[in-house]
Amino acid sequence: MLEVAGLTVRFGGLTALHDVELTVERGQVCGLIGPNGAGKTTLFNCVSRLVEPAQGSIRFDGVELLDRRPHEIAGLGIARTFQHLALVPSLSVRENVMLGAHHRGRSGFLAAALHHPMVRREERAMTTDAEDALERVGLSHLADHPAAGLPYGQLKRVELARALCETPRLLCLDEPASGLSHGEVAELAALLKRLAAELELTLLLVEHHMALVMQVSDQVVVLDFGRVIAAGPPREVQQDARVIEAYLGAAA
Amino acid sequence: MSRTRIAWIVLLVLAILLPFFFSSYRVTQFTLVLAYAVAALGLNLLLGYSGQISLGHGAFFALGAYVTAILVAKSGWPHLATIPVAAAICAAAGFAVGIPALRLHGLYLALVTLGLAVATPQLIKRFDGLTGGTQGLAAPSPSVPGFLDFLADDQWLYLLNLAILVPMFVLAAGLVRGRVGRALVTVRDNPIAAKTFGVDLAAYKTRAFAVSAAYAGVAGSMFTITVGFVAPESFGFALSFSFLAAVVVGGLATVAGAIFGALFIEFVPVYAADVNEALAAVIYGGVLILFMYVLPTGVVGLARRVRLRPKQEGERDAVVVDRGVAGGGAGERVRAQ
Numbered sequence: 001m002l003e004v005a006g007l008t009v010r011f012g013g014l015t016a017l018h019d020v021e022l023t024v025e026r027g028q029v030c031g032l033i034g035p036n037g038a039g040k041t042t043l044f045n046c047v048s049r050l051v052e053p054a055q056g057s058i059r060f061d062g063v064e065l066l067d068r069r070p071h072e073i074a075g076l077g078i079a080r081t082f083q084h085l086a087l088v089p090s091l092s093v094r095e096n097v098m099l100g101a102h103h104r105g106r107s108g109f110l111a112a113a114l115h116h117p118m119v120r121r122e123e124r125a126m127t128t129d130a131e132d133a134l135e136r137v138g139l140s141h142l143a144d145h146p147a148a149g150l151p152y153g154q155l156k157r158v159e160l161a162r163a164l165c166e167t168p169r170l171l172c173l174d175e176p177a178s179g180l181s182h183g184e185v186a187e188l189a190a191l192l193k194r195l196a197a198e199l200e201l202t203l204l205l206v207e208h209h210m211a212l213v214m215q216v217s218d219q220v221v222v223l224d225f226g227r228v229i230a231a232g233p234p235r236e237v238q239q240d241a242r243v244i245e246a247y248l249g250a251a252a
Numbered sequence: 253m254s255r256t257r258i259a260w261i262v263l264l265v266l267a268i269l270l271p272f273f274f275s276s277y278r279v280t281q282f283t284l285v286l287a288y289a290v291a292a293l294g295l296n297l298l299l300g301y302s303g304q305i306s307l308g309h310g311a312f313f314a315l316g317a318y319v320t321a322i323l324v325a326k327s328g329w330p331h332l333a334t335i336p337v338a339a340a341i342c343a344a345a346g347f348a349v350g351i352p353a354l355r356l357h358g359l360y361l362a363l364v365t366l367g368l369a370v371a372t373p374q375l376i377k378r379f380d381g382l383t384g385g386t387q388g389l390a391a392p393s394p395s396v397p398g399f400l401d402f403l404a405d406d407q408w409l410y411l412l413n414l415a416i417l418v419p420m421f422v423l424a425a426g427l428v429r430g431r432v433g434r435a436l437v438t439v440r441d442n443p444i445a446a447k448t449f450g451v452d453l454a455a456y457k458t459r460a461f462a463v464s465a466a467y468a469g470v471a472g473s474m475f476t477i478t479v480g481f482v483a484p485e486s487f488g489f490a491l492s493f494s495f496l497a498a499v500v501v502g503g504l505a506t507v508a509g510a511i512f513g514a515l516f517i518e519f520v521p522v523y524a525a526d527v528n529e530a531l532a533a534v535i536y537g538g539v540l541i542l543f544m545y546v547l548p549t550g551v552v553g554l555a556r557r558v559r560l561r562p563k564q565e566g567e568r569d570a571v572v573v574d575r576g577v578a579g580g581g582a583g584e585r586v587r588a589q
Contacts, residue, residue: 049447050447073450088441091437095434107430112431112432122430
């Protein structure tokens with residue numbers, strides 16, 4: 001479903017990604033791990049078209065993403081969350097989630113200014129979609145709350161709901177477990193598994209929380225200094241000598 | 253019917269009755285408030301919602317004022333027919349400024365737009381064949397139509413301007429809510445994230461500029477209709493600062509705030525001069541400072557806080573949302589908080 005080939009990204013003299021190859025099959029949960037600065041978020045940013053690679057290709061269902069503009073990515077069926085939250089504090093939780101449905105709307109400045117009936121119709125549909133997404137992550141009771149002022153763990157779930165509201169086929173999660181308590185991580189693992197099954201999602205997951213990655217992933221890809229050093233089922237990767245040296249070994 | 257809508261209707265009724273309770277001099281001042289309110293509303297769409305600053309909205313205001321004056325004085329157009337022309341020309345000009353603004357943020361954009369404001373009086377003088385140069389250009393205000401002959405001139409002009417203002421506010425109210433409004437505030441608060449859920453950043457920013465400039469242009473037309481005369485010294489760069497003050501005093505990212513802001517920039521200098529002619533500017537400046545100190549979120553911001561108390565006020569203060577995203581959330585954050 002997602003095929004990354006020969007992807008190289010340079011920031012000035014620094015090569016953040018070096019000839020990266022990565023394939024994620026439909027319906028798979030792919031964990032992307034590696035030490036800080038390994039290039040995981042940069043890879044996400046390439047998929048989101050926020051970072052321009054020097055060379056390579058990223059194909060999603062046969063479509064070359066690098067030929068598309070950033071705002072077209074959501075419409076292709078790719079949603080993402082951010083490592084640090086990217087919510088709008090002045091909007092309510094529901095409105096933040098409705099942002100996910102933005103790419104499905106067709107009403108523009110003129111229709112909005114003229115209070116065209118289409119605007120109200122779209123608004124109703126978006127509200128329903130947002131409420132569905134909030135229910136899936138268990139936050140329905142907070143829909144009217146301003147996004148500002150909620151605990152971090154809940155804000156992360158608001159972001160997850162917004163990404164779900166984009167009705168993606170590929171969902172990219174950048175450190176969904178960071179800043180969560182032990183109990184919350186366990187809940188998150190269960191939630192991700194359930195969502196992936198119910199919504200037939202393909203997941204690409206950047207995460208430092210090893211237990212979570214190993215628990216939910218079908219495939220784990222290890223990046224170190226911008227290169228893929230190992231890829232395979234969690235059990236194999238865990239035993240790979242290079243991975244242990246680069247990552248697990250360093251952490252121990 | 254929602255409470256907000258009732259409040260708007262009450263406000264509108266009061267606004268319609270207002271010219272029958274004040275002197276002619278005061279009514280003309282209130283008429284200018286209407287023009288300034290439209291300009292402030294336009295600037296607020298740009299600054300408060302899309303998060304782009306302009307210190308040059310006086311230039312679009314002048315452009316609108318001169319379009320109306322020239323069409324009325326030289327081509328004999330009816331006043332109202334010039335408004336769509338002023339809006340369209342200013343929208344095009346705003347769009348043109350919006351394109352380089354895509355690459356300029358914060359202070360840089362402030363300076364570039366300030367350049368527009370500073371250059372405006374000189375440009376008007378330069379094209380004196382069209383604008384009348386330093387002499388100015390007379391475009392007499394429309395006279396009271398026969399079927400409304402019970403109205404005095406100033407009352408008629410006030411109500412005419414009010415009739416222009418109301419649809420401008422209705423249009424803006426539609427714009428700032430729903431999909432477009434949410435996208436605009438996201439462009440302001442989190443432009444990078446906005447891209448990832450499908451907001452075309454460049455399109456939204458340039459359109460916001462165009463709409464905002466069109467509002468300033470319509471306000472300029474209202475000014476000409478009211479005053480009946482345009483001259484370069486009416487459009488110095490202080491005018492642009494006044495609009496900025498009106499937006500911030502009224503409350504960033506609010507529609508109603510424009511009215512309070514316009515009242516402020518029209519009447520506070522007048523009353524300051526009443527208190528002490530020699531110290532008028534000092535008093536105005538002092539009041540502005542005091543105002544921002546007491547009401548950092550503007551008049552409407554205060555009203556919202558009062559309404560939210562006690563349920564959410566405390567929670568609102570404990571903002572833990574990290575606005576920076578991968579690569580750093582670029583863009584201006586000119587916010588009152």
